[in-house]
Amino acid sequence: MAQSFAFGEYSHTQKKAAQRKGGGRTPRDRARRELSQNFLVDRHAVEQVVKAAAPAGLILEPGAGEGVLTTALASTGAHVIGYELDPLLAAKLRARTRDSSGIEIVKGDFTAARPPAKPFAVVGNIPYSITSKIVNWCLAAEHLTSATLLTQLEYARKRSGDFGRWSLVTVLSWPWFTWELLGRIERTSFRPVPSVDSAILRIDRRPDPLGVDERAYRELVELGFAGVGGSLRASLERHYRHVPQALCAAGIAPDTVVAFVHPDQWITLFRTLHR
Structure with missing residues (x-):
């Protein structure tokens, strides 16, 4: 498990800013809050996600961030297209990976992207604030084979039936998709440290739909x-x-x-x- 550099629920960068200026957040901290950025820094957690995703072929990654998951997915031989809305992060990641033939970085909103016209999977540490929007995009994508997503633990438990109850979204999509919770990721695996734990939620398209209108x-x-x-x-x-x-x-x-x-x-x- 990654060592925690945060006290309370704000980042190491914010602590330095408070010491310098008597409080407040840096522009980067404000951007992280607005874009719901919590970066995965625990190598073991990254390995858990990659194992759960079993990447192969074409992978789309929403919120590539600093590229920790991007490079781990590409190291398996998959071709990864990472989407990053933050222009500074996108530029840095593109510069760092320009010599990697298996990585392509797109500056833009993943949910506004047109789904590929061939089989692909989605894997990502997604922003909590737009979880439902990303899930809906995945469910509507004709050629999506699976989506392996780091979400809030409560969201993953609700959608996978882990509470013993079933949500409307899960039931509506059940003839075409399965939902499975594949592991818990503690909040100390992220920077800044969020207020809740996360989980790996995997959604798989059924190879043979259940045959309902x-x-x-x-x-x-x-x-x-x-x-x-x-x-x-x-x-x-x-x-x-x-x-x-x-x-x-x-x-x-x-x-x-x-x-x-x-x-x-x-x-x-x-x-x-x-x-």
Whole structure:
């Protein structure tokens, strides 16, 4: 585990600025806060992410930062395109990696990029503030094979069902994607040190989708999560027949709270109601 150079929740750079000026943050510290920058500095944590990602072929990296993960991914033989919004960091990283044929640095917003027209994976220590935006981009990318992301621990636990509950995003995407929590990364592995721990969340596209009509499945799940009627059964009976039989077939008790319905049970529920 990396040694901590921070006291409280502000960086070593901020401490020096406070000593010089009696408080406040440097321009770099302000940029880090605005861009939600917490750089991965623990080599063991980097190795964990690379192992979880199993990089091969084309890799897109959102928020390349100082390039620690970028170079580690490229060392496996993958071709890495790193996106960095901070112009200073992008320029420094491009200069440092200009002789690396397996690394390309793009100054810009990853979520504004057009997804490649061939298979690719996403791997990154992503800014907490735009986690959902990056995940949505990945889910919408036609040729994405997987996304291995460092996110807040709570986010990863919610999306992977680690709390024993399932989120709307996970259930909606389940026929096409799997979600898995592959390890916890402590906050002391980053600089500046964030206030919460992180986790490795891996999203994989199923090679064989579960075979449901996307529009009809979405309508069912969104209706169930809306909570209209006071229970899952009451919500669904507003639009579907034979709901008690479908719940029974899926192994869902009539009084089950919607968040505790496993995604696989949603698939069974859908198929039963749409026979």
